[in-house]
Amino acid sequence: MVRTSKFAGRRRGTRIAVALSAPIALLLSATPLNAAPLPADQWTVPLSSVDDNDLNVAYAGDALALADPAWKRKPDQPISEGYLVVGERALSKPANRVTAELTANVPAGAAVDVDVRGHLGGEDWTEWTPAAAEPAVLSAPVTTVQVRIGLYTKDSAAAPSVSNVRLTADEGPQPRADVAAAPLTYKVFATREGLVGGTTANGHVIKSRDHFVALPSGRSLAPKNTGNYSVRVCKTDGTRCEYAPVWDVGPWNTKDDYWNPSATRQMWKNLPQGKPEAQAAYQDGYNGGRDEFGRKVGNPAGIDLADGTFWDGLKLSDNSWVNVSYLWTGSGPSGTVNTAGDPMNVRASASTTAAIKGLAANKAKVLIECYVEGETVTGTYGTSNIWNRIGPGHYISDTYVYTGSDNPIAPKCA
Missing domain, CATH: 2.40.40.10 (RlpA-like domain)
Known part of the structure; x- marks a missing residue:
């Protein structure tokens, strides 16, 4: 049984920060409708691609704006916000730097962020990195990126809007050194x-x-x-x-x-x-x-x-x-917990009768240190006696972890 990700191809994104302090008019070069085709790794963000995975944004035919400029997620929150998370973009060659140019109306008390992240493989991504004020330098070269556009305002009468975002991906300075294996x-x-x-x-x-x-x-x-x-x-x-x-x-x-x-x-x-x-x-x-x-x-x-x-x-x-x-x-093999609902118990050993050390929530991405053979369990991904050690003395059945493989992806525990 080959495991495929339920979320393959779903939209994810990044954000660029603009201070909420002074009036700003971002009028960088928009791409005219009759312009020549963009280079392979330069593209215009589809601002109209709003769906139910996005938060409090709407496209009104010519610009992305807050659907409700007065709406706040929390009663004491000082700003109204909205996010558009755009679909993944495949690049023609590896790149570790992404630059954003945008055409936007950003009144005083408002802000627009454009962040990007890069796909590292499997379920792993770089952190969202601002890409407008200066190019976003990712932690490693990637061939797939995603963009997230954030809109913010302190005053519903002065909400921002974005009419064009163009991204360019290329090879920049050497990325930061890889992080240690332990998170x-x-x-x-x-x-x-x-x-x-x-x-x-x-x-x-x-x-x-x-x-x-x-x-x-x-x-x-x-x-x-x-x-x-x-x-x-x-x-x-x-x-x-x-x-x-x-x-x-x-x-x-x-x-x-x-x-x-x-x-x-x-x-x-x-x-x-x-x-x-x-x-x-x-x-x-x-x-x-x-x-x-x-x-x-x-x-x-x-x-x-x-x-x-x-x-x-x-x-x-x-x-x-x-x-x-x-x-x-951290780094190393990883997988995503998929229980289709409630969290699962984290056990002290590879048995459903072992002491409970805590919980692993549905959709949590865990690092897999190694595996052991233990009690046979039937779960989301079939029946198996393989258990993954995901932390010090922490074990969960492999049948509830999406790893992209039917076989263990980590070494056997000593």
Whole structure:
């Protein structure tokens, strides 16, 4: 049985940041209708390709705009937002640099972002990287890219619109060195997101006891119903963990990819790697104790947990410090959990009677360290006695993991 991805060919994207502070008129070279064909790796983004995987955007015949400029995902959110995630684009040759040119109307108090990401193979992608203010340099050469356009406004009467986006992919400077095999892990403060019935930044409607997390940067936002960017979040004593996709942006900030080094961190470059801006603001008075929107920071949170992740995955009763592994920063074999619904138990060994160490949420992308042979299980992908070790003492049946292969993709555990 060959495993094929349910999400092959689905639309994913990237974003470019424009500050929400001053009036801006982005009138870069649009492509006239009668222009000569573009080179193979230069193309115009189809702004009319809005569907139900996008968030609060509409195409009105000549421009992409917010469908409802007054709509906010969260009651206390200071901005209205919308995203268009565009289909994957195959390149004629490998490229690691993408440049965006756009024609847009961006009034004072509004912003337009264009981000891109590159497909690394399988379910792996680079982080979303801004591509308008300066070219986006990806972490490795790729032959498939995706674009995401974000629209933001603080004033519904001054909403932005975008009438043309042209992208160019080519070979730029050498990419950053490959990350270590182990994912980056930091101790941060976790808060419960709640907001059942609300909408996340990728368009997911939050369910009761849902399973996902929010991080304060759109660079790690997984497209709707995917887990390209997932985390392992654990109690500090390691007794409970959950593997969960990143489906929302927050808490507090939206451009604080604190897990990245200063050279690539989008904002707050003078903070130590691994320290969220909200933590620095709350504990040290950094930035006057305020977030990027000028709000007084009321806790040091660097991650929000959906209710199911909070209560069932980690069995927390209050906001707490946790250890978070940002799984896309690691390398090695990987697969996507597919239970068709509820999360699955993570076991201490290769048996359905072994101690439960936590949960793996549906659509979470996990790193596979090695495999063992254990109890025979029937799951989404047939019947097998193969179990994957996805973390220290963490095992899940291979029959619930999409890997693209009928055979183990990782070495046998010692």
